[in-house]
Amino acid sequence: MKVSKIAVMGFGVVGSGTVELFYKNKDIIEKRSxxxxxxxxxxxxxxxxxxxxxxxxxxxxxxxxxxxEVTVVAELMGGKTFAYDYTKRLLQSGKSVVTSNKELVAxxxxxxxxxxxxxxxxxxxxxxxxxxxxxxxxxHQCLAANRIERIAGILNGTTNYILTKMIYDQxxxxxxxxxxxxxxxxxxxxxxxxxxxxxxxxxxxxGSLAFGKQIYPEYVHCSGIRNIALEDVEYVAxxxxxxxxxxxxxxTENGLVATVCPxxxxxxxxxxxxxxxxxxxxxxxxxVGDTLFYGRGAGKEATASAVVxxxxxxxxxxxxxxxxxxxxxxTDRSFMVPYKSANVRVYVRVSSHEADSLKxxxxxxxxxxxxIPRKQRTENELAFITPSIExxxxxxxxxxxxxxxxxxxxxxxx
Amino acid sequence: MKVSKIAVMGFGVVGSGTVELFYKNKDIIEKRSxxxxxxxxxxxxxxxxxxxxxxxxxxxxxxxxxxxEVTVVAELMGGKTFAYDYTKRLLQSGKSVVTSNKELVAxxxxxxxxxxxxxxxxxxxxxxxxxxxxxxxxxHQCLAANRIERIAGILNGTTNYILTKMIYDQxxxxxxxxxxxxxxxxxxxxxxxxxxxxxxxxxxxxGSLAFGKQIYPEYVHCSGIRNIALEDVEYVAxxxxxxxxxxxxxxTENGLVATVCPxxxxxxxxxxxxxxxxxxxxxxxxxVGDTLFYGRGAGKEATASAVVxxxxxxxxxxxxxxxxxxxxxxTDRSFMVPYKSANVRVYVRVSSHEADSLKxxxxxxxxxxxxIPRKQRTENELAFITPSIExxxxxxxxxxxxxxxxxxxxxxxx
Numbered sequence: 151m152k153v154s155k156i157a158v159m160g161f162g163v164v165g166s167g168t169v170e171l172f173y174k175n176k177d178i179i180e181k182r183s184x185x186x187x188x189x190x191x192x193x194x195x196x197x198x199x200x201x202x203x204x205x206x207x208x209x210x211x212x213x214x215x216x217x218x219e220v221t222v223v224a225e226l227m228g229g230k231t232f233a234y235d236y237t238k239r240l241l242q243s244g245k246s247v248v249t250s251n252k253e254l255v256a257x258x259x260x261x262x263x264x265x266x267x268x269x270x271x272x273x274x275x276x277x278x279x280x281x282x283x284x285x286x287x288x289x290h291q292c293l294a295a296n297r298i299e300r301i302a303g304i305l306n307g308t309t310n311y312i313l314t315k316m317i318y319d320q321x322x323x324x325x326x327x328x329x330x331x332x333x334x335x336x337x338x339x340x341x342x343x344x345x346x347x348x349x350x351x352x353x354x355x356x357g358s359l360a361f362g363k364q365i366y367p368e369y370v371h372c373s374g375i376r377n378i379a380l381e382d383v384e385y386v387a388x389x390x391x392x393x394x395x396x397x398x399x400x401x402t403e404n405g406l407v408a409t410v411c412p413x414x415x416x417x418x419x420x421x422x423x424x425x426x427x428x429x430x431x432x433x434x435x436x437x438v439g440d441t442l443f444y445g446r447g448a449g450k451e452a453t454a455s456a457v458v459x460x461x462x463x464x465x466x467x468x469x470x471x472x473x474x475x476x477x478x479x480x481t482d483r484s485f486m487v488p489y490k491s492a493n494v495r496v497y498v499r500v501s502s503h504e505a506d507s508l509k510x511x512x513x514x515x516x517x518x519x520x521x522i523p524r525k526q527r528t529e530n531e532l533a534f535i536t537p538s539i540e541x542x543x544x545x546x547x548x549x550x551x552x553x554x555x556x557x558x559x560x561x562x563x564x
Numbered sequence: 565m566k567v568s569k570i571a572v573m574g575f576g577v578v579g580s581g582t583v584e585l586f587y588k589n590k591d592i593i594e595k596r597s598x599x600x601x602x603x604x605x606x607x608x609x610x611x612x613x614x615x616x617x618x619x620x621x622x623x624x625x626x627x628x629x630x631x632x633e634v635t636v637v638a639e640l641m642g643g644k645t646f647a648y649d650y651t652k653r654l655l656q657s658g659k660s661v662v663t664s665n666k667e668l669v670a671x672x673x674x675x676x677x678x679x680x681x682x683x684x685x686x687x688x689x690x691x692x693x694x695x696x697x698x699x700x701x702x703x704h705q706c707l708a709a710n711r712i713e714r715i716a717g718i719l720n721g722t723t724n725y726i727l728t729k730m731i732y733d734q735x736x737x738x739x740x741x742x743x744x745x746x747x748x749x750x751x752x753x754x755x756x757x758x759x760x761x762x763x764x765x766x767x768x769x770x771g772s773l774a775f776g777k778q779i780y781p782e783y784v785h786c787s788g789i790r791n792i793a794l795e796d797v798e799y800v801a802x803x804x805x806x807x808x809x810x811x812x813x814x815x816t817e818n819g820l821v822a823t824v825c826p827x828x829x830x831x832x833x834x835x836x837x838x839x840x841x842x843x844x845x846x847x848x849x850x851x852v853g854d855t856l857f858y859g860r861g862a863g864k865e866a867t868a869s870a871v872v873x874x875x876x877x878x879x880x881x882x883x884x885x886x887x888x889x890x891x892x893x894x895t896d897r898s899f900m901v902p903y904k905s906a907n908v909r910v911y912v913r914v915s916s917h918e919a920d921s922l923k924x925x926x927x928x929x930x931x932x933x934x935x936i937p938r939k940q941r942t943e944n945e946l947a948f949i950t951p952s953i954e955x956x957x958x959x960x961x962x963x964x965x966x967x968x969x970x971x972x973x974x975x976x977x978x
Contacts, residue, residue, distance in 0.1 A: 171851050175709055181776075182708045182888045276706060282852035284698075284706030292690065292698030294596045295589055295872035362595075420858060423837050430856075437585050438696035438869035441859035442844075444834060445852060455852040458709035462888075474596045474876075 153186040154465045155219040159211070159236065160227035161194040164250050164277070167454035168224055169203055172461075183462045190220060211236055215243060222464040224457055225249040234258055241265040241273060246468070248460035250277035250453055256351035260364040260479040267471045274460035274475070279352040280305065280429050282452030283445035284459075289433060290359055290474045296435025298360040301399045302564060305352040305410075307427035307447045308336045308343035309375050309395040313412075314425040316383050317392065323378055335427055345374035346395065346410040353397035353410055356431065361399070361406060363480040370408040371489045378412055381524075382559050385533040386414050386497060389522045392422040396564055405487040413564040414497050414535075420444075421564070490541040495563040497522075497535050498548065502555035505532040511554060515547040535563065567600040568879040569633040573625070573650065574641035575608040578664050578691070581868035582638055583617055586875075597876045604634060625650055629657060636878040638871055639663040648672060655679045655687060660882070662874035664691035664867055670765035674778040674893040681885045688874035688889070693766040694719065694843050696866030697859035698873075703847060704773055704888045710849025712774040715813045716978060719766040719824075721841035721861045722750045722757035723789050723809040727826075728839040730797050731806065737792055749841055759788035760809065760824040767811035767824055770845065775813070775820060777894040784822040785903045792826055795938075796973050799947045800828050800911060803936045806836040810978055819901040827978040828911050828949075834858075835978070904955040909977040911936075911949050912962065916969030919946040925968060929961040949977065 156172075158165055172179065172189060180186055191214050192206045201207070214220055215236075223240050225247050227233050233254050237247050242265060249255065254262070255275045266273040276286045280303075289298075304310050308330055315326040327344070330336035342348050350372045357365040375395050383393055391414035399408045415422040420442050424430040429447025434440050446452040463472075502508055512519055512534060520535040532555075536544060541562075548557050570586075572579050586593065586603060594600055605628050606620045615621070628634055629650075637654050639661050641647050647668050651661050656679060663669065668676070669689045680687040690700045694717075703712075718724050722744055729740040741758070744750035756762050764786045771779040789809050797807055805828035813822045829836040834856050838844040843861025848854050860866040877886075916922055926933055926948060934949040946969075950958060955976075962971050 171709055175711060175851070178711060179709055182704065184888070282849075283855055284702035284857075287706050288698035288702055290596065291877060292701050292873045293869065294876050295585055295593055295869050297589060297592060420834070420837060423834060435696075435869060437589070437865045437872075439860045439863075439866055441697055441857070443855070443857060445855035449853075451851045452853055455707065455709050455849060458851075459706045462708050463705060466888075474598070474880075 151186050153188050154221055154468070155188060155190040156461055157191040157193065157214040157220050157223045158189060159193040159214070159223060159225050161192050161196070161198065162226065163450045164453045164457065165192070165226040167450035168226060168457045171451065171454040171458055179458065179462060183466055185465050187465055190217070215239055220245060221468050222246045222248065222461055224461060225251060226457065227251070228253070230254055230257060237262055238265060241269055241271060244269045244271050246271040246273070246464035248274040248457060248464055250275070250457055252278040252351040252355060256354040256367055259355065259358055260477055263476050267476070270469050270471055272464050272467055272471055272475070274464055275355065276460045277453050277456035279355050280431060280443065280445065281447040281449060282455040283429060283431070283443050283447065285356070285431050285443050286359065288443065289356065293433060293435050293438060294474055296437045298433060298435055299401050300434040301353070301356050301360055301431065302421065303353065303356070303397045303431035304394055304421060304424050304429050305349040305397045305431070305447065306343055306395060307429060308340065309349070310424065310429070311335050311427045312344070313375060313378070313393055313395065316378070316380055317387065320380065322380050323376065344376055346372040349395060349397045350410045353399065353408065357399045357406070357408060358477040359475070361401070362477050363485055364477055365406070365408060369483050369486050370410055372410045375412050377559070379559065382497070382499060382561060385499065385522050385524045388524055389520065389535065390417050391415060392417065393561065394421060398564065400492065402487060402492060405485050407487050407489050407492045409489050411562060413562050415564045419564065490545070492541060493538045494541050494544070495536055495538050496544055497533065497561045497563065498557060499531065499533040499559040500551065500555040500557050501531045503530055505530050505555065508532060508555055512551065515551060565600050567602050568635055568882070569602060569604040570875055571605040571607065571628045571634050571637045572603060573607040573628070573637060573639050575606050575610070575612065576640065577864045578867045578871065579606070579640040581864035582640060582871045585865065585868040585872055593872065593876060597880055599879050601879055604631070629653055634659060635882050636660045636662065636875055638875060639665060640871065641665070642667070644668055644671060651676055652679060655683055655685060658683045658685050660685040660688070660878040662688040662871060662878055664871055666692040666765040666769060670768040670781055673769065673772055674891055677890050681890070684883050684885055686878050686881055686885055686889070688878055689769065690874050691867050691870035693769050694845060694857065694859065695861040695863060696869040697843060697845070697857050697861065699770070699845050699857050700773065702857065703770065707847060707849050707852060708888055710851045712847060712849055713815050714848035715767070715770050715774055715845065716835065717767065717770070717811045717845035718808055718835060718838050718843050719763040719811045719845070719861065720757055720809060721843055722754065723763070724838065724843070725749050725841045726758070727789060727792070727807055727809065730792070730794055731801065734794065736794050737790065758790055760786040763809060763811045764824045767813065767822065771813045771820070771822060772891040773889070775815070776891050777899055778891055779820070779822060783897055783900050784824055786824045789826050791973070793973065796913060796975060799913065799936050799938045802938055803934065803949065804831050805829060806831065807975065808835060812978065814906065816901060816906060819899050821901050821903050821906045823903050825976060827976050829978045833978065904959070906955060907952045908955050908958070909950055909952045910958055911947065911975045911977065912971060913945065913947040913973040914965065914969040914971050915945045917944055919944050919969065922946060922969055926965065929965060
C-alpha cells in the first residue's frame with residue numbers, strides 16, 4: 151500500500167503538537183482514513199538536538215517543494231511573508247496545504263483556494279478558526295443546503311477569559327489582563343487579542359466561506375474590550391446580560407454588516423454561558439435555524455486536532471479538489487453595508503448631577519427605554535438600554551444627550 | 565454538464581421538507597457542490613394531487629432501483645422493514661443512500677455500510693442524530709485524529725421540553741407531557757420518547773461511529789423520565805443542577821459504559837443550559853478536549869438541512885466510498901461493561917419519620933455526602949448526593965438504608 155508522505159513547516163507550539171499527535175494516534179488515524187501516512191520532513195530554521203524527530207528536520211524549503219513523494223504540507227509557521235510565498239509555490243506544484251494561519255487565509259484565502267483548484271489540490275484551514283472546534287467543515291459541508299443569515303462568535307479566548315474574570319472575580323480590566331498574562335493566556339503585547347484583530351481575522355474567514363466573497367479585515371468595524379469597565383459589567387448583569395467580545399456578520403436586505411466589538415448577550419442566548427478561554431460560534435441558516443459549536447479555541451493539542459483532521463482529508467482527496475470550500479475575491483466592497491446604517495439596541499451609561507432628572511429627556515429622545523438598576527449606584531449616574539434604532543440616529547440622539555450629561559459608555563446588544 | 569439524478573423515498577414531514585428545501589436553495593446547493601442535480605422521483609404509496617411535484621411521484625420502488633440515471637436515493641420512510649430491504653437493494657446496485665432513519669442505522673448500520681463499501685457507494689445518515697445539527701461528519705472527519713473518551717448528549721427534544729417546562733413553570737411531569745402533546749412536540753403515545761428508546765438509538769449511532777463497533781440498543785441501559793417528580797427538580801436546582809435525559813457513553817479501562825437515563829447536570833456544564841426542544845451533544849477527544857454541538861434536534865426544515873447536505877456529499881463522491889464513516893459488527897459484546905460496575909455519584913431522596921435523625925446513618929454508609937436543602941421541605945424527607953462509588957455498592961448501601969427509610973428516588977449525576 152502506498153504511504154502518503156507529509157511535511158510540517160514550523161516546529162513551534164502548533165507544529166510540535168501536530169507531529170506529536172500524529173504519532174500518538176497514528177493507528178486510529180490510518181484506520182479512519184483508510185490510508186498509510188508518514189511525516190517525512192519538519193521544516194524549521196532552528197535546530198532541535200535530541201528531538202525524537204531529529205531525522206526529519208530540514209531547513210530547506212526546496213527539499214520539500216521538490217520531493218514528488220510529498221503530497222500534503224502543513225503550514226504552521228504563521229505570518230504573511232514566507233508562509234504566503236511557500237504556500238503559493240506548494241499549491242502551484244500540486245501539493246495540498248493545510249494551515250492554522252488565520253492571517254494568511256483572511257487576506258489571501260480566495261487567491262490561494264483558486265490556485266489549489268487550478269492545480270487539482272486543496273487548501274484547508276480548519277485550525278485557523280476556533281482551534282479544535284469543528285467549524286469550517288460543518289459550515290461548508292453540513293450546512294451547504296442553507297442560506298446563511300448570521301454568524302455570531304466568541305472567537306478569541308484571551309478576551310473571553312478577561313471578561314469572565316471581571317464578572318466572576320469583580321476585578322477591573324487591567325487586573326484581569328495582568329492575570330491572563332501571568333497564566334500565559336495573553337501575550338506581553340496583548341493588542342492583537344484585546345483590540346479585536348485576532349477575532350476579526352477569524353470572522354473574515356467564516357464570513358468569506360458562508361457568503362462566497364472575500365471579506366477583508368478592513369471591511370469589518372473592529373473595536374476591542376479596553377474600555378469595558380467593571381461598572382458596566384455589573385449594570386448589565388442586573389439586566390440579564392453578559393458582556394462578550396462578539397464577531398458578528400448579519401445578512402440584511404441591503405448587504406452584509408460585519409463588526410467585532412463588545413456586545414451585551416442575553417442570558418437566554420447560549421453564547422452568554424461560554425466562559426474562560428472557550429470559544430463558540432453560532433451559525434444561523436434559513437433551514438437549520440440556530441446551531442452552535444463550542445470548544446477550546448486555542449492551545450497546542452486542540453489546534454493540532456484540527457490540523458491532523460485536515461491532513462487526513464487532504465490525503466484522502468489527493469488529485470481532487472473539494473468544490474465546496476471556496477469563495478471569490480472582492481475588491482469591490484458594495485456587498486457590505488456600513489454598520490452604523492443597521493438597526494441596533496445599545497446600552498448607555500451617562501453621568502450628570504442629579505442624573506434621575508434626565509429620565510424625561512432620555513425617554514423623549516429614544517422612546518421607551520429600559521433603565522437598569524445597580525447596587526450602590528451613585529446618584530449622578532444612569533444606565534439604560536435603547537430600543538432598536540439605526541445606529542446613526544442613536545449617535546445623533548446621544549450627541550443631544552451629551553449637552554446635558556456625560557455619555558460614559560455605549561455598548562451594542564447582540 | 566451531467567445532471568445527477570436523485571430519488572426521495574417517503575413524502576412525509578422530512579421527505580416533503582427535503583424536496584422543498586432542495587428546490588428553494590437549488591442555486592446555492594449546485595454552486596457549493598460544483599454539480600448540477602435534480603430530483604427525478606418521489607416514492608410514496610399515497611397520492612398528492614395538485615402537488616407541484618406531482619410529475620415526479622411514483623409508487624414503484626423498482627422504477628427507482630432500475631433507473632441507471634439515479635445515483636443517490638434519500639430513504640425518508642422510517643421503520644426497519646421496507647426501509648431495510650430497499651436500502652440493501654439500492655446499495656447493492658451501487659446507488660448511494662442517505663437517511664434520517666435512526667432505527668435502521670442503530671440496528672443495521674454496520675451491515676449497510678459494508679454493503680455500500682463493497683459496491684463503491686455510500687450510506688450517509690447525518691439526519692439520523694440531532695436533526696439539523698452537524699454531528700456525524702464532525703465526529704468522523706473533524707475529530708478523526710482523536711481517541712474519543714466520552715459522548716454525552718441531550719438527544720431527544722420531547723423529553724427536554726418536558727423537563728424544561730417542569731423547572732420553569734413548576735408543573736408536574738403529567739402536566740408538562742400534556743403541554744407537549746398539545747403543541748405537537750410529543751406523540752399521542754409518547755413512550756418511544758419519554759422512556760428513552762429514541763435517545764438510545766441516536767446514542768448507539770454516535771457510539772458505533774466513535775468507537776468502531778456496532779453498539780446495539782440492547783447493549784445500553786435505558787430508563788426514561790416518567791418517574792422524575794417536581795420535588796426532585798426543585799431539590800437539585802438548589803444544589804446547582806438541572807435534570808436532563810442524558811445519553812452517555814464513557815470509555816473506561818475495562819470497556820465502554822453506555823446509558824440513557826435522567827442525570828443531574830451541573831450548571832457549570834454547557835449541557836445544563838440546553839432548554840426546550842433543543843438538542844446538544846458533547847464529544848470529549850483526547851486531543852481536542854470537550855466540544856459541544858447545539859441546535860434544533862428535530863423538525864421538518866432542520867432535518868431536511870441535514871438530508872440535503874448528505875445528498876450533496878453523496879453526489880460529490882459518486883463511485884468512491886468515504887473510508888472514515890464505518891464500524892464493525894459486534895455480536896460479541898465483551899467491549900461493553902455493565903453500567904453498575906462503573907463509579908458514579910447519585911442523588912437520593914428518602915422519606916422517614918424524623919428524617920434528620922438518619923443523617924448519621926447516611927454519613928456512616930456513604931462517607932461524606934452533600935445534604936441538599938429545599939424550601940418548604942417536610943420534616944420527614946431528606947435529599948443528598950453521594951460521593952463517587954461503584955453503583956453496585958451504592959445499591960447495597962441504599963438497601964441497608966431502606967430498612968430505616970423509604971428510598972423515593974435515585975438519580976445519577978453526569
